Amino acid sequence: MRSDRLLSALLLLQAHGRLTGRELAERLEVSARTVHRDMESLSASGVPVYALRGAQGGWQLDETWRTQVPSLSEPELRALLMAQPRVIGNTHLEAAAERALEKLMAALPTSLRTSAASIRQRLYVDPTGWRGPTEDLSALPIVQDALSLDRKLAFHYNQPGRQQIERTVDPLGLIAKGNNWYLFADTPQGFRTYTVARIEKPRLLDQPSHRPAHFDLPTAWKASTERYQTERPAYYATLSIEPRTAEWISIWRTTTPAPHPQTALPKDWKTLRIEFDHEGEAAFFALGLGIRAIVVEPEALRTHIAADIAALIRRSQTSSV
Numbered sequence: 001m002r003s004d005r006l007l008s009a010l011l012l013l014q015a016h017g018r019l020t021g022r023e024l025a026e027r028l029e030v031s032a033r034t035v036h037r038d039m040e041s042l043s044a045s046g047v048p049v050y051a052l053r054g055a056q057g058g059w060q061l062d063e064t065w066r067t068q069v070p071s072l073s074e075p076e077l078r079a080l081l082m083a084q085p086r087v088i089g090n091t092h093l094e095a096a097a098e099r100a101l102e103k104l105m106a107a108l109p110t111s112l113r114t115s116a117a118s119i120r121q122r123l124y125v126d127p128t129g130w131r132g133p134t135e136d137l138s139a140l141p142i143v144q145d146a147l148s149l150d151r152k153l154a155f156h157y158n159q160p161g162r163q164q165i166e167r168t169v170d171p172l173g174l175i176a177k178g179n180n181w182y183l184f185a186d187t188p189q190g191f192r193t194y195t196v197a198r199i200e201k202p203r204l205l206d207q208p209s210h211r212p213a214h215f216d217l218p219t220a221w222k223a224s225t226e227r228y229q230t231e232r233p234a235y236y237a238t239l240s241i242e243p244r245t246a247e248w249i250s251i252w253r254t255t256t257p258a259p260h261p262q263t264a265l266p267k268d269w270k271t272l273r274i275e276f277d278h279e280g281e282a283a284f285f286a287l288g289l290g291i292r293a294i295v296v297e298p299e300a301l302r303t304h305i306a307a308d309i310a311a312l313i314r315r316s317q318t319s320s321v
Contacts, residue, residue, distance in 0.1 A: 005030070009038055013049060013061040020058035021281055035059075078119055135180065135197035142202040146171045152205040153185070158198040167194070168207035173217035184221060188212065193224060210293060237282045238273050238296040245292045246270035259295050271296065 005028055010029055019027075024035045033310050042049045044230045105116055140157065146153040154168045167276035169185035169192070176182075181196040186209075216304060243248065246269075249255060249289050254275040261271065276282040283304045286295050 006038055006042060009035070009044060010047065010049075010061070013059060018052065018058050018060040019064070024059060028262075061271045076137060078115075134302075135195075137181060137196060139183060139199040140196050140201045142204060143171065143174065143196060144200065146202075146204050146209070147174065149204070150209050150211065152207045152209045153183075153202060155207055156200040157194060158200065164200075168205070169194075171212065172220070174214060175217075175221055184217060184224070186212065191220060191224060223264040233277065233284055235276045235278050236273055236287070237276060237298065237301050238271060238294055239286060239289075240265050240269050240271045241289065241293040243268050243270060245289060246272060249274070258296070265294065283308060 008028060009024060012024065021032045021035050025032045028035065028038075030038075039049055039051070049059060050062075050063050052058055052060055105113055108116060112228075142196055143153065145151075151171075153171050156165070157165050157167050167187070169183075169187050171183060171185050172191075173184045174181060175184055175193075176198075183194045183196055183199070185192055185194065239263060249272065255272040258273045259272045259314065260269070262269075274282075274285075274286065279301060282301055286293060286301070286305055287308060295305060
Protein backbone atom coordinates (compact mmCIF):
# COMPACT_ATOMS: atom_id res chain seq x y z
CA MET A 1 0.00 0.00 0.00
CA ARG A 2 1.16 3.55 -0.74
CA SER A 3 0.74 4.71 2.87
CA ASP A 4 3.04 1.89 4.05
CA ARG A 5 5.60 2.84 1.42
CA LEU A 6 5.53 6.51 2.46
CA LEU A 7 6.07 5.51 6.07
CA SER A 8 8.93 3.20 5.06
CA ALA A 9 10.55 6.01 3.06
CA LEU A 10 10.19 8.35 6.03
CA LEU A 11 11.76 5.89 8.45
CA LEU A 12 14.61 5.18 6.01
CA LEU A 13 15.44 8.87 5.77
CA GLN A 14 15.17 9.25 9.53
CA ALA A 15 17.58 6.33 10.05
CA HIS A 16 20.13 7.22 7.34
CA GLY A 17 19.91 11.00 7.13
CA ARG A 18 20.47 11.22 3.39
CA LEU A 19 19.75 8.73 0.62
CA THR A 20 19.93 9.04 -3.15
CA GLY A 21 16.83 8.50 -5.25
CA ARG A 22 18.39 5.30 -6.54
CA GLU A 23 19.03 3.97 -3.01
CA LEU A 24 15.46 4.74 -1.98
CA ALA A 25 14.11 3.11 -5.13
CA GLU A 26 16.13 -0.07 -4.48
CA ARG A 27 15.13 -0.29 -0.82
CA LEU A 28 11.46 0.37 -1.52
CA GLU A 29 11.46 -1.73 -4.73
CA VAL A 30 9.89 1.00 -6.85
CA SER A 31 11.01 3.23 -9.72
CA ALA A 32 12.94 6.47 -9.31
CA ARG A 33 9.90 8.34 -10.65
CA THR A 34 7.73 6.83 -7.90
CA VAL A 35 10.29 7.89 -5.28
CA HIS A 36 10.15 11.46 -6.60
CA ARG A 37 6.34 11.50 -6.37
CA ASP A 38 6.47 10.05 -2.84
CA MET A 39 8.92 12.72 -1.70
CA GLU A 40 6.65 15.43 -3.12
CA SER A 41 3.71 13.89 -1.25
CA LEU A 42 5.63 13.86 2.03
CA SER A 43 6.66 17.47 1.55
CA ALA A 44 3.09 18.52 0.71
CA SER A 45 1.86 16.86 3.91
CA GLY A 46 4.23 18.96 6.04
CA VAL A 47 7.18 16.58 6.41
CA PRO A 48 10.43 18.63 6.06
CA VAL A 49 12.05 16.55 3.32
CA TYR A 50 14.08 18.28 0.65
CA ALA A 51 16.16 17.46 -2.42
CA LEU A 52 19.92 17.94 -2.61
CA ARG A 53 21.42 18.60 -6.03
CA GLY A 54 24.75 17.50 -7.42
CA ALA A 55 26.85 14.31 -7.49
CA GLN A 56 26.45 13.83 -3.73
CA GLY A 57 22.79 14.77 -3.76
CA GLY A 58 19.65 12.90 -2.95
CA TRP A 59 16.85 13.28 -0.43
CA GLN A 60 17.27 14.37 3.15
CA LEU A 61 15.04 14.82 6.18
CA ASP A 62 15.50 17.83 8.45
CA GLU A 63 17.81 16.63 11.24
CA THR A 64 15.68 18.22 13.98
CA TRP A 65 12.46 16.50 12.87
CA ARG A 66 11.41 13.13 14.21
CA THR A 67 8.28 11.05 13.83
CA GLN A 68 6.86 8.67 16.37
CA VAL A 69 7.48 5.06 15.37
CA PRO A 70 4.08 3.38 14.97
CA SER A 71 3.26 0.36 17.12
CA LEU A 72 4.10 -3.10 15.81
CA SER A 73 1.44 -5.10 14.06
CA GLU A 74 0.99 -8.72 15.13
CA PRO A 75 2.66 -10.14 11.95
CA GLU A 76 5.62 -7.77 12.50
CA LEU A 77 5.88 -8.81 16.14
CA ARG A 78 5.72 -12.49 15.19
CA ALA A 79 8.51 -12.08 12.63
CA LEU A 80 10.68 -10.23 15.15
CA LEU A 81 10.24 -12.85 17.85
CA MET A 82 10.94 -15.69 15.43
CA ALA A 83 14.50 -14.28 15.20
CA GLN A 84 15.22 -15.10 18.82
CA PRO A 85 18.59 -14.08 20.31
CA ARG A 86 19.64 -17.71 20.80
CA VAL A 87 20.57 -17.86 17.12
CA ILE A 88 23.44 -15.42 17.77
CA GLY A 89 25.61 -18.20 19.16
CA ASN A 90 27.50 -16.17 21.78
CA THR A 91 26.41 -16.11 25.43
CA HIS A 92 27.25 -12.43 26.04
CA LEU A 93 25.48 -11.27 22.89
CA GLU A 94 22.54 -13.54 23.62
CA ALA A 95 22.16 -12.04 27.09
CA ALA A 96 22.19 -8.47 25.74
CA ALA A 97 19.70 -9.35 23.01
CA GLU A 98 17.49 -11.10 25.55
CA ARG A 99 17.44 -7.97 27.72
CA ALA A 100 16.49 -5.87 24.69
CA LEU A 101 13.60 -8.21 23.91
CA GLU A 102 12.42 -8.06 27.52
CA LYS A 103 12.35 -4.25 27.32
CA LEU A 104 10.38 -4.47 24.08
CA MET A 105 7.95 -6.90 25.71
CA ALA A 106 7.44 -4.52 28.65
CA ALA A 107 6.64 -1.62 26.31
CA LEU A 108 4.02 -3.53 24.31
CA PRO A 109 0.28 -3.08 24.79
CA THR A 110 -1.29 -5.81 26.93
CA SER A 111 -2.88 -7.61 23.97
CA LEU A 112 0.38 -7.82 22.02
CA ARG A 113 2.35 -8.69 25.16
CA THR A 114 0.15 -11.73 25.70
CA SER A 115 0.55 -12.75 22.06
CA ALA A 116 4.33 -12.27 22.25
CA ALA A 117 4.61 -14.40 25.39
CA SER A 118 2.62 -17.15 23.68
CA ILE A 119 4.91 -17.08 20.63
CA ARG A 120 8.06 -17.31 22.77
CA GLN A 121 6.68 -20.24 24.73
CA ARG A 122 6.16 -22.15 21.50
CA LEU A 123 9.53 -21.52 19.85
CA TYR A 124 13.00 -22.67 20.85
CA VAL A 125 16.12 -22.19 18.75
CA ASP A 126 18.95 -24.61 19.49
CA PRO A 127 22.12 -23.33 17.74
CA THR A 128 24.20 -26.45 18.50
CA GLY A 129 24.72 -29.19 15.94
CA TRP A 130 24.15 -32.89 16.48
CA ARG A 131 27.79 -33.75 15.97
CA GLY A 132 29.57 -31.39 18.30
CA PRO A 133 29.70 -27.79 19.53
CA THR A 134 29.10 -24.72 17.43
CA GLU A 135 31.87 -22.44 16.18
CA ASP A 136 34.09 -20.56 18.60
CA LEU A 137 32.64 -17.04 18.47
CA SER A 138 34.68 -15.57 21.32
CA ALA A 139 36.05 -12.94 18.91
CA LEU A 140 32.60 -11.80 17.81
CA PRO A 141 31.97 -9.10 20.49
CA ILE A 142 35.27 -7.34 19.74
CA VAL A 143 34.59 -7.53 16.00
CA GLN A 144 31.19 -5.94 16.63
CA ASP A 145 32.82 -3.20 18.72
CA ALA A 146 35.21 -2.40 15.87
CA LEU A 147 32.27 -2.13 13.47
CA SER A 148 30.08 0.00 15.72
CA LEU A 149 32.94 2.35 16.68
CA ASP A 150 34.46 2.53 13.15
CA ARG A 151 37.91 1.48 14.40
CA LYS A 152 40.62 -0.60 12.78
CA LEU A 153 40.89 -4.21 13.93
CA ALA A 154 44.06 -6.31 14.32
CA PHE A 155 43.98 -10.09 14.81
CA HIS A 156 45.68 -13.41 14.19
CA TYR A 157 43.96 -15.55 11.56
CA ASN A 158 44.07 -19.32 11.16
CA GLN A 159 43.97 -20.63 7.60
CA PRO A 160 43.32 -24.36 7.08
CA GLY A 161 46.59 -26.11 6.26
CA ARG A 162 48.61 -22.91 6.44
CA GLN A 163 50.60 -20.94 8.98
CA GLN A 164 48.74 -18.45 11.17
CA ILE A 165 48.90 -14.89 9.83
CA GLU A 166 48.45 -11.41 11.34
CA ARG A 167 46.08 -8.90 9.78
CA THR A 168 45.03 -5.29 10.36
CA VAL A 169 41.82 -4.42 8.55
CA ASP A 170 39.07 -1.84 8.18
CA PRO A 171 35.90 -3.70 9.26
CA LEU A 172 32.94 -3.08 6.96
CA GLY A 173 30.29 -5.55 8.10
CA LEU A 174 29.27 -8.89 9.57
CA ILE A 175 27.51 -11.61 7.60
CA ALA A 176 25.67 -14.56 9.11
CA LYS A 177 25.47 -17.36 6.54
CA GLY A 178 23.96 -20.62 7.75
CA ASN A 179 25.66 -21.35 11.09
CA ASN A 180 28.75 -19.32 10.24
CA TRP A 181 29.72 -15.70 10.89
CA TYR A 182 31.99 -13.79 8.52
CA LEU A 183 33.78 -10.43 8.82
CA PHE A 184 33.79 -8.45 5.59
CA ALA A 185 36.71 -6.01 5.62
CA ASP A 186 38.80 -3.68 3.50
CA THR A 187 42.54 -4.37 3.30
CA PRO A 188 45.50 -3.03 1.28
CA GLN A 189 44.82 -5.97 -1.08
CA GLY A 190 41.12 -5.09 -1.46
CA PHE A 191 37.98 -6.53 0.08
CA ARG A 192 38.49 -9.75 2.05
CA THR A 193 36.23 -12.11 4.01
CA TYR A 194 37.32 -13.69 7.30
CA THR A 195 35.60 -16.52 9.19
CA VAL A 196 35.02 -15.15 12.70
CA ALA A 197 35.63 -18.57 14.28
CA ARG A 198 39.20 -18.51 12.89
CA ILE A 199 40.02 -15.10 14.37
CA GLU A 200 42.26 -15.15 17.45
CA LYS A 201 43.57 -12.37 19.72
CA PRO A 202 41.42 -9.59 18.19
CA ARG A 203 42.52 -6.08 19.20
CA LEU A 204 40.60 -2.84 18.78
CA LEU A 205 43.04 -0.16 17.55
CA ASP A 206 42.92 3.58 18.20
CA GLN A 207 42.99 4.47 14.51
CA PRO A 208 39.64 5.14 12.83
CA SER A 209 38.71 2.73 10.07
CA HIS A 210 38.13 3.85 6.50
CA ARG A 211 34.75 3.11 4.94
CA PRO A 212 34.46 3.56 1.15
CA ALA A 213 31.89 6.12 0.06
CA HIS A 214 28.49 4.62 -0.81
CA PHE A 215 29.60 1.18 0.36
CA ASP A 216 26.68 -1.29 0.48
CA LEU A 217 27.31 -4.52 2.39
CA PRO A 218 24.68 -6.77 0.68
CA THR A 219 25.90 -5.71 -2.78
CA ALA A 220 29.57 -6.21 -1.87
CA TRP A 221 28.88 -9.63 -0.29
CA LYS A 222 26.89 -10.79 -3.31
CA ALA A 223 29.71 -9.76 -5.66
CA SER A 224 32.27 -11.47 -3.42
CA THR A 225 30.38 -14.77 -3.26
CA GLU A 226 29.74 -14.76 -7.01
CA ARG A 227 33.44 -14.17 -7.64
CA TYR A 228 34.35 -16.98 -5.22
CA GLN A 229 31.99 -19.40 -6.97
CA THR A 230 33.48 -18.47 -10.35
CA GLU A 231 37.16 -18.49 -9.39
CA ARG A 232 37.45 -21.24 -6.80
CA PRO A 233 39.02 -24.49 -8.02
CA ALA A 234 36.60 -27.32 -8.66
CA TYR A 235 37.22 -31.05 -9.10
CA TYR A 236 34.52 -33.27 -10.59
CA ALA A 237 34.14 -37.01 -10.17
CA THR A 238 31.47 -39.42 -11.41
CA LEU A 239 30.28 -42.06 -8.96
CA SER A 240 27.67 -44.81 -9.17
CA ILE A 241 25.93 -44.99 -5.81
CA GLU A 242 23.24 -47.13 -4.23
CA PRO A 243 19.86 -45.31 -4.23
CA ARG A 244 19.41 -44.32 -0.57
CA THR A 245 22.98 -43.07 -0.28
CA ALA A 246 22.61 -41.12 -3.54
CA GLU A 247 19.49 -39.42 -2.21
CA TRP A 248 21.29 -38.46 0.98
CA ILE A 249 24.31 -37.09 -0.92
CA SER A 250 22.15 -34.96 -3.22
CA ILE A 251 20.78 -33.04 -0.23
CA TRP A 252 24.11 -31.50 0.75
CA ARG A 253 26.35 -31.85 -2.30
CA THR A 254 26.28 -30.23 -5.73
CA THR A 255 25.40 -33.14 -8.03
CA THR A 256 24.14 -33.68 -11.56
CA PRO A 257 22.90 -36.95 -13.12
CA ALA A 258 25.40 -38.78 -15.35
CA PRO A 259 25.07 -41.69 -17.81
CA HIS A 260 24.99 -45.10 -16.10
CA PRO A 261 28.20 -47.08 -16.82
CA GLN A 262 28.09 -50.35 -18.73
CA THR A 263 28.89 -52.57 -15.76
CA ALA A 264 27.25 -55.28 -13.69
CA LEU A 265 26.02 -52.72 -11.11
CA PRO A 266 22.34 -52.93 -10.08
CA LYS A 267 20.08 -50.95 -12.42
CA ASP A 268 18.57 -48.89 -9.60
CA TRP A 269 21.94 -47.40 -8.64
CA LYS A 270 22.28 -43.67 -9.39
CA THR A 271 25.23 -42.29 -11.31
CA LEU A 272 26.09 -38.75 -10.25
CA ARG A 273 28.67 -36.16 -11.21
CA ILE A 274 29.76 -34.60 -7.91
CA GLU A 275 31.72 -31.41 -7.27
CA PHE A 276 34.70 -31.39 -4.87
CA ASP A 277 37.45 -28.91 -4.05
CA HIS A 278 40.29 -31.27 -5.03
CA GLU A 279 41.18 -34.92 -5.71
CA GLY A 280 42.10 -35.64 -2.10
CA GLU A 281 38.64 -34.61 -0.90
CA ALA A 282 37.01 -36.76 -3.58
CA ALA A 283 39.10 -39.80 -2.56
CA PHE A 284 38.29 -39.29 1.12
CA PHE A 285 34.60 -39.02 0.27
CA ALA A 286 34.53 -42.11 -1.97
CA LEU A 287 36.47 -44.22 0.53
CA GLY A 288 33.96 -43.27 3.21
CA LEU A 289 31.09 -44.63 1.11
CA GLY A 290 32.77 -48.04 1.00
CA ILE A 291 30.82 -50.71 -0.88
CA ARG A 292 27.88 -48.35 -1.44
CA ALA A 293 29.65 -46.60 -4.33
CA ILE A 294 32.10 -47.11 -7.16
CA VAL A 295 34.16 -44.44 -8.92
CA VAL A 296 33.41 -44.29 -12.64
CA GLU A 297 35.81 -41.47 -13.55
CA PRO A 298 38.33 -39.90 -13.66
CA GLU A 299 40.83 -42.73 -13.90
CA ALA A 300 43.34 -40.81 -11.77
CA LEU A 301 40.88 -40.86 -8.86
CA ARG A 302 40.39 -44.62 -9.25
CA THR A 303 44.18 -45.06 -9.11
CA HIS A 304 44.39 -42.78 -6.05
CA ILE A 305 41.75 -44.81 -4.19
CA ALA A 306 43.32 -48.14 -5.17
CA ALA A 307 46.67 -46.96 -3.78
CA ASP A 308 45.03 -45.84 -0.52
CA ILE A 309 43.27 -49.20 -0.13
CA ALA A 310 46.50 -51.09 -0.81
CA ALA A 311 48.34 -48.97 1.79
CA LEU A 312 45.55 -49.62 4.30
CA ILE A 313 45.77 -53.40 3.73
CA ARG A 314 49.55 -53.37 4.18
CA ARG A 315 49.24 -51.35 7.38
CA SER A 316 46.59 -53.70 8.73
CA GLN A 317 48.76 -56.74 7.97
CA THR A 318 51.78 -55.14 9.63
CA SER A 319 49.90 -54.13 12.77
CA SER A 320 48.37 -57.63 13.19
CA VAL A 321 51.77 -59.36 13.25
